[in-house]
Amino acid sequence: MRDLFVTLLVFAGLPYVLKRPAYGGLMWVWISVMNPHTQGWGFATTFPFAYIIAVATLLSLAKSRERNRFPLTPVSLALLALVFWMNLTTPFAMFPNAAWNQYAKVMKIMGMTLVLMMVVRERADIQRLVWVLVISLGFYGAKGGIFTIRSGGNDRVWGPVGTFIGGNNELALALVMTIPLMYYLMHDLPRRWMRHAMLAAMALSALAALGSYSRGALLAIVAMLLFMWGKSRHKLAGAALLVLLVPLALLFMPDQWGARMDTIGDYQADSSAMGRLNAWHMAFNLAKDRLMGGGFALYEPLTFALYAPNPADVHAAHSIYFQALAEHGFVGLGIYLLLGWLTWRSAAVIVRRCRGRAELDWAARLAAMIQASLIGFAVGGAFLSLLYWDVPYYLMAAVIAMRAQVALQLGAEPGGARRRLPLPRPDASLPAGPR
Structure with missing residues (x-):
């Protein structure tokens, strides 16, 4: 019953996806974050819902008459830089076969995040994304x-x-x-x-x-x-x-x-905490030795034998920061930290520019709450391997769309420059006045 329910929901939504790509982006977020098919017990657990939604969204984007341009903002450009660096580090991965498999999964997430940044633009779309x-x-x-x-x-x-x-x-x-x-x-x-x-x-x-x-x-x-x-x-x-x-x-x-x-x-007495510290030391030593890091899927006994203080204690990174460092080196970590800082700064700009404006109170409140979510992710993510989890990237898309909406509402371009209004043309039927 659950399998049929999820299947009906997805296929019933496809006509809306083909009508407007923003609905495809939102359906992708739903299927990738909630993973409702995992709540079933039958065919839905392995059915390629995400693939179908992605294809439908790209088709809708190709035929859409809306201006779905990619937003050239500091946040989006930093994300592109991170994706570009991942494409450079993967060919030099320590374990190529496993790395390319993980690469395919990560690029799907990043690709659809970039699509989401293109299609989510209006305030209603932002609200729907949050919902x-x-x-x-x-x-x-x-x-x-x-x-x-x-x-x-x-x-x-x-x-x-x-x-x-x-x-x-x-x-x-x-x-x-x-x-x-x-x-x-x-x-x-x-x-x-x-x-x-x-x-x-x-x-x-x-x-x-x-x-x-x-x-x-x-x-x-x-x-x-x-x-x-x-x-x-x-x-x-x-x-x-x-x-x-x-x-x-x-x-x-x-x-x-x-x-x-x-x-x-009392982390010294906890084996899990000590395993994390061992993995973090491994990541630091590896990044010092390899400019581009070890690539995706490097958490193998050989890696720990080469770089860890305790070679026998093989762990995942258990930290978004050390995961970026181990897999993509100091450059990758730097780009990732820059991406987080730019997102935080953009949200702070929204809060500041909307202060005292009743019509933009929604944007100020949402930007502040996204900052709170990012604070939680920055602290909790220090102990988890969630570098490629999609929700923080979706929040970045919301921040980009909000900043564009705020700039439009205030009569300014996203870069901050005031839009010049055209001067009224003189009416030829009226006599010319003094110049």
Whole structure:
């Protein structure tokens, strides 16, 4: 039944995709982030939904009469530079066969992200993009939160198998990043019951993140909440709410959860933490030895035998930063950090330019909440191999579209230069005045 439901949803949406490429971009985000086919048990689990949606979107883009130009902004150009560098490092990968297989997967994500940057332009498209992300990840947040309540926090929450967020740590970080987006949408809901439902979804997502037993997610949610509190207009009320609700959530979790979180300060005694440190040392040593890094899929015993302090402890990177360093060298890490900084700066510019303008309040609030999501990703991602997870790149697309909308609304070009309005031509039927 679930397989048929997902299949009907996808094929029912294809006519809309062919009509307007923006709908194809949004459907791609849904299928790639939520992975609804993983919730079935039959043919849908292996059916090429993503491929069909991508082809339909590209066909729609080719025949569309809309001006779907690629936005030449600092963020988009930095992403292009990162993709270009990946294309340079892959031919020099340490394990070519595995690297080319991973390369194909990553290029699909990057390619469709570039398409999304072309087709998402209007405010309505931006809103839809945020809704698709919230629904896709909020589904697992609500489901995981209910599971945490039913189990009393004794069982871990896991994500959909075979996806970027299949692990407990990865799902927790995804939910942490979704909470600010839910907060943004909640304020625009027209009815009180809708706002209460969104607030409940936020609470359940937070419980699911705690129920994952992820230490990195705990650090990420603390950093994100502090940022959101700093951006809040009602700091006293926000502080009181945090003081009231956070202890209640923590007290709900069992003793074994507290024991797990206590290992944050005693990482030397934790084998998982020491494995991460070993992998990080390996990444640094490898990048010093190879300008272009080791390429995709390098986490093999041979790599650790050559570059790790403990050759026997083979681990994945467990860090977006050390993953970029190991796979693409110092240049790749530098481009990736530049991409994150430019995205943050663009969001900050949106907040600053929209301050005091009621008609652009939506953009200011969304940009601030995207910053909060990126704070969570920057902190939580320091402990997870999520360099190619697509959601942060989709948020970059939203920031690019928002900045263009704000510039258009304020009568300025995206680069910041004021648009010159044409001077009225003199009417030939009227006598010439003094010059």
